Amino acid sequence: SEAKVGEQQQIQNKKLSQPAIFIPVDRSPEIQEARLKLPVLAEEQVIMEAVRENPCVVICGETGSGKTTQVPQFLYEAGYASGSGIIGITEPRRVAAVSMSHRVAKEMNLSTRVVSYQIRYEGNVTDETKIKFMTDGVLLKEIQKDFLLQRYSVIIIDEAHERSVYTDILIGLLSRIVPLRNKKGMPMKLLVMSATLRVEDFTDNQKLFRTPPPVIKVDARQFPVTIHFNKRTPLEDYTGEAFHKTCKIHRMLPPGGILVFLTGQAEVHSLCRRLRKAFPFRKGNTTTDEEADTSEAMRKFKKAKQKKTSLPRIDLDNYSALPVDEGDEDREAGIGDEDDEGSDLDIGDDPGDAEEKADPSIPLYVLPLYSLLAPEQQAKVFRPSPPGTRLCVVATNVAETSLTIPGIKYVVDCGRVKKRFYDRVTGVSSFKVTWTSQASANQRAGRAGRTEPGHCYRLYSSAVFGDFSLFSEAEITRRPVEDLVLQMKDLNIDKVVNFPFPTPPSAEALVAAEQLLVSLGALKEPPRTGRVKEMEQARLSCPITPLGRAMASFPVAPRYAKMLALGKQQDCLPYVISVVAAMTVREIFVDLDRPAGSEDESSKLTQRRARLTQMRRLWAGQGASLLLGDLMVMLGAVGACEFAGCTPKFCEENGLRYKAMVEIRRLRGQLTNAVNAVCPEVGAFVDPKMAPPTEHQVVCLRQIVLAGLGDHLARRVQAEDILDPKWKNGYKTPLMDDPVFIHPTSALFKTLPEFVVYQEIMETTKMYMRGVSAVEAEWVPELLPQYCHFGPPLESPQPWFCSSSGTVRCHRSSTFFRVGWQLPAVEM
Ligand code: ADP
Numbered sequence: 001s002e003a004k005v006g007e008q009q010q011i012q013n014k015k016l017s018q019p020a021i022f023i024p025v026d027r028s029p030e031i032q033e034a035r036l037k038l039p040v041l042a043e044e045q046v047i048m049e050a051v052r053e054n055p056c057v058v059i060c061g062e063t064g065s066g067k068t069t070q071v072p073q074f075l076y077e078a079g080y081a082s083g084s085g086i087i088g089i090t091e092p093r094r095v096a097a098v099s100m101s102h103r104v105a106k107e108m109n110l111s112t113r114v115v116s117y118q119i120r121y122e123g124n125v126t127d128e129t130k131i132k133f134m135t136d137g138v139l140l141k142e143i144q145k146d147f148l149l150q151r152y153s154v155i156i157i158d159e160a161h162e163r164s165v166y167t168d169i170l171i172g173l174l175s176r177i178v179p180l181r182n183k184k185g186m187p188m189k190l191l192v193m194s195a196t197l198r199v200e201d202f203t204d205n206q207k208l209f210r211t212p213p214p215v216i217k218v219d220a221r222q223f224p225v226t227i228h229f230n231k232r233t234p235l236e237d238y239t240g241e242a243f244h245k246t247c248k249i250h251r252m253l254p255p256g257g258i259l260v261f262l263t264g265q266a267e268v269h270s271l272c273r274r275l276r277k278a279f280p281f282r283k284g285n286t287t288t289d290e291e292a293d294t295s296e297a298m299r300k301f302k303k304a305k306q307k308k309t310s311l312p313r314i315d316l317d318n319y320s321a322l323p324v325d326e327g328d329e330d331r332e333a334g335i336g337d338e339d340d341e342g343s344d345l346d347i348g349d350d351p352g353d354a355e356e357k358a359d360p361s362i363p364l365y366v367l368p369l370y371s372l373l374a375p376e377q378q379a380k381v382f383r384p385s386p387p388g389t390r391l392c393v394v395a396t397n398v399a400e401t402s403l404t405i406p407g408i409k410y411v412v413d414c415g416r417v418k419k420r421f422y423d424r425v426t427g428v429s430s431f432k433v434t435w436t437s438q439a440s441a442n443q444r445a446g447r448a449g450r451t452e453p454g455h456c457y458r459l460y461s462s463a464v465f466g467d468f469s470l471f472s473e474a475e476i477t478r479r480p481v482e483d484l485v486l487q488m489k490d491l492n493i494d495k496v497v498n499f500p501f502p503t504p505p506s507a508e509a510l511v512a513a514e515q516l517l518v519s520l521g522a523l524k525e526p527p528r529t530g531r532v533k534e535m536e537q538a539r540l541s542c543p544i545t546p547l548g549r550a551m552a553s554f555p556v557a558p559r560y561a562k563m564l565a566l567g568k569q570q571d572c573l574p575y576v577i578s579v580v581a582a583m584t585v586r587e588i589f590v591d592l593d594r595p596a597g598s599e600d601e602s603s604k605l606t607q608r609r610a611r612l613t614q615m616r617r618l619w620a621g622q623g624a625s626l627l628l629g630d631l632m633v634m635l636g637a638v639g640a641c642e643f644a645g646c647t648p649k650f651c652e653e654n655g656l657r658y659k660a661m662v663e664i665r666r667l668r669g670q671l672t673n674a675v676n677a678v679c680p681e682v683g684a685f686v687d688p689k690m691a692p693p694t695e696h697q698v699v700c701l702r703q704i705v706l707a708g709l710g711d712h713l714a715r716r717v718q719a720e721d722i723l724d725p726k727w728k729n730g731y732k733t734p735l736m737d738d739p740v741f742i743h744p745t746s747a748l749f750k751t752l753p754e755f756v757v758y759q760e761i762m763e764t765t766k767m768y769m770r771g772v773s774a775v776e777a778e779w780v781p782e783l784l785p786q787y788c789h790f791g792p793p794l795e796s797p798q799p800w801f802c803s804s805s806g807t808v809r810c811h812r813s814s815t816f817f818r819v820g821w822q823l824p825a826v827e828m
């Protein structure tokens with residue numbers, strides 16, 4: 001049409017007005033036509049001028065306005081990848097890095113050798129690569145290798161509004177790298193792209209940029225979206241509510257794609273299943289579950305015959321460390337995206353589908369979408385749905401801003417999001433489903449108005465919406481920072497407190513992190529003499545140790561990373577890897593404590609409970625292995641499940657969450673690779689038929705666990721000290737005033753060992769320790785010297801750094817931490 005030709009001419013003119021080199025791109029007419037509709041194209045000249053004149057530029061534009069796919073192309077055409085430097089784009093989500101690189105390669109008619117991606121352990125980058133999409137964690141690792149990022153002429157930080165921890169850190173680092181590069185005569189540009197206008201944390205931040213970078217707003221064409229609130233808000237079964245709403249839309253409303261927002265992978269699959277059943281698209285090709293030889297697996301993993309030997313000791317100084325200047329593995333710093341931590345607590349068939357039998361004449365083309373979905377599966381959402389069908393995408397919040405799905409007219413929003421939470425008392429993070437923010441809810445609604453006016457159905461009331469927070473907080477303020485501090489120390493940023501964070505974590509959180517890392521041996525102990533002020537300073541700028549570098553390369557929290565680093569001793573590595581994997585994946589056992597819905601379910605539950613109790617007892621073993629406690633149960637479960645081929649049937653029968661077991665399997669592979677990268681001589685491999693550990697090895701495992709979870713030590717209150725009955729069978733922890741308890745389902749509930757370490761504390765009817773393992777008192781001063789006071793108890797014990805290796809070690813007695821528990825004497 002005329003208007004289009006005019007627009008094209010205009011753009012052509014803009015190109016001509018650019019003084020810089022122009023690298024031609026050979027796009028197909030269809031692609032060219034589609035591009036011209038994108039709002040960001042109208043701003044190309046403004047953007048490129050700003051980039052030429054400023055070291056840093058911020059671009060804000062609605063999701064779908066073309067930022068991710070087009071801005072790298074603008075830069076390419078303007079010659080930013082024509083020299084030795086390439087264009088790098090970071091994404092907080094793997095799914096976006098992979099799919100956007102494919103899309104841009106296709107639009108530019110270039111091979112994936114030129115437009116490539118790199119995510120943890122996977123990528124297609126070559127020497128010819130000019131545009132590289134990657135996850136933020138990957139770029140962070142590259143900065144560690146080359147602080148100046150000399151391979152790049154431009155870095156684009158995409159999805160900055162998500163405020164992911166690594167994005168925040170990257171912006172902080174790049175605010176220093178860019179001026180440094182310019183000073184050295186190797187100019188570099190930084191672009192920060194956000195889907196919201198809330199960018200003050202980056203722009204009005206003196207610590208970050210002395211002159212505020214220009215902000216370019218891309219006006220997106222947005223059609224009106226009518227918002228429909230629910231009258232009431234379902235508190236529990238929002239997946240069911242989403243199902244009913246989707247069915248209604250499909251049956252009663254005019255054509256147009258439906259996009260449903262849920263919180264996690266498990267929910268997505270469950271809803272997809274229900275929808276496909278209600279509106280069959282084609283005969284389902286149900287796969288029969290592989291038959292598992294359950295009984296053999298159990299027999300195999302029963303406690304092996306063990307001979308009595310003297311107790312072995314692990315050696316704290318015998319850890320896997322990185323060879324100097326080596327270890328080229330590329331990984332993301334964290335594990336998984338938030339929406340991948342499924343918590344699939346629904347067992348059995350979903351109720352209430354019968355009344356939703358609908359007119360199957362218009363099939364519903366149901367597609368799942370979440371981060372870890374295989375790329376071929378993800379790509380399906382961008383392709384036109386089969387003729388005569390209605391597209392229905394069931395997604396996690398990846399569809400909120402990272403990916404734009406064409407043809408969506410209806411959005412169904414559950415109003416929730418799965419987030420990582422951190423409990424300051426237990427010190428362990430967890431995933432919880434909470435209300436999303438108003439900004440996110442509006443982003444979700446906006447997905448319905450990309451191509452024509454649309455509708456958004458919110459499965460909650462307007463009153464509830466009014467109570468949502470306006471924006472989501474930066475992730476960095478609501479999560480533990482020890483892993484992040486370790487990553488930064490690994491980048492040789494010793495004074496983390498001085499780092500220009502867009503939103504800084506609390507000083508308190510940074511201090512706690514530094515102390516934990518010192519006691520784990522990941523950071524050098526600060527000096528204990530000198531002026532008070534200098535000592536204070538030193539305490540907050542401890543450099544990393546070789547052990548710390550090895551730990552930083554394992555994609556798990558530092559406590560677990562320490563266990564992995566010590567794991568190679570006494571051939572314990574496969575067990576340590578399995579235990580760490582099981583502890584990292586939440587909820588490997590199905591929740592049998594929840595109340596039953598019906599009488600029928602109740603008897604089923606009772607049966608399953610009995611079965612699981614029996615299995616737990618079997619996995620825990622007896623004698624020596626029993627003392628590894630709940631971690632032995634986890635190890636037994638992993639071993640037995642793997643032996644049975646990790647089938648859904650085995651998991652169902654034995655009260656294990658199938659998804660969790662699959663995740664553990666994936667993680668075991670990943671952790672094994674990570675350990676091999678650090679310590680190739682170990683030659684670790686994943687053995688599906690792993691034999692149970694020997695008695696000897698179980699003792700070592702308990703010590704390794706103690707070395708990692710040292711700050712989670714608890715001691716049973718002695719009978720003579722019990723003045724208040726609430727302390728009966730209670731344990732004292734160093735930091736809490738109230739007693740904590742061993743849960744009745746724990747393998748150690750009847751044993752009540754004097755000293756235990758725990759994975760986390762959960763408050764239900766009482767404060768319960770979870771993941772409990774027994775430790776011997778005499779191991780404590782040896783394996784946790786950082787937490788002990790040696791010699792006669794001090795008058796006023798100082799909480800930290802009172803011991804050191806070397807001089808003060810041969811003492812008659814030792815006491816633990818502030819609590820001053822008397823520990824056996826150590827002979828050095
Ligand atoms: P933004 O980054 O501003 O959210 P994008 O650049 O991701 O916008 O998307 C621009 C347009 O490109 C959208 O209309 C989207 O539907 C389309 N698009 C993105 N990826 C694909 C793909 N793989 N196939 C087809 N269209 C795509």
Ligand code: MG
Pocket residue numbers: 064067068069158159401402
């Ligand atoms: Mg984008």
